[in-house]
Amino acid sequence: MPTITTELATSDRWDDVQHALTGGGDGASCQCIWPMLSNKDWNTTTTPQRTDMFRAEIDEGPPPGLVAYVNGEAAGWIRVGPRTAQARIPRTRIIAASSAEPFDDPSVWAVTCFVVRREHRGTGLNAALLRAAVDYAAASGARLVEGYPVDTRGEKQRANDLFHGTLNTFLGAGFTEQTVMKPGRVLVTLDLSSRTDA
DSSP: OEEEEEEEEEEEHHHHHHHHTTTSHHHHTTTGGGGOOHHHHHHOOHHHHHHHHHHHHHSSSSSOEEEEEEEEEEEEEEEEEEGGTTTHHHHHHHTTTTSSSSTTOOTTTEEEEEEEOOOTTTTHHHHHHHHHHHHHHTTTTTTTEEEEEEETTOOOOOGGGTTBBBBBHHHTTTEEEEEEEEEEEEEEEEEOTTSSOO
């Protein structure tokens, strides 16, 4: 049985973050900067620029996400943090029209990206990453965590289309479905205000 652990993405784990992101799919070119930029800004950046931006973000802190390890090898990544720090969220119309939370509230956090190396997909890493992300948000003073997952309705989809996470993963972690933003995309929330183990 493999051992799955998670760690915050700090400067000393940069190589592990890169290993997690570069195991297939768009992680290598995106560098998980997509949630941080408007479309206009995103379209003017190159992969090396995104890598530099991501490195600077991790070096500056606080950690913008977590790395999952399988038997000590970096295998997955999740981005989680205040919505106020993720510029794309309020600019995404379906989210802006669906969220009941004010976008200037730093106590509202969001999970915006999952990446799992190809050889570790289907092993429960996304669930482990999401649990760890919720714990990190709670320990950091978050009141609420939002997610914007894909409702696969049990149908197999391209891995690159699932970077938002799947609805079943979020529901399994205790999130509540709030509204369908568009066919196949759902806004979910987890209220941390009454949590006592943070």
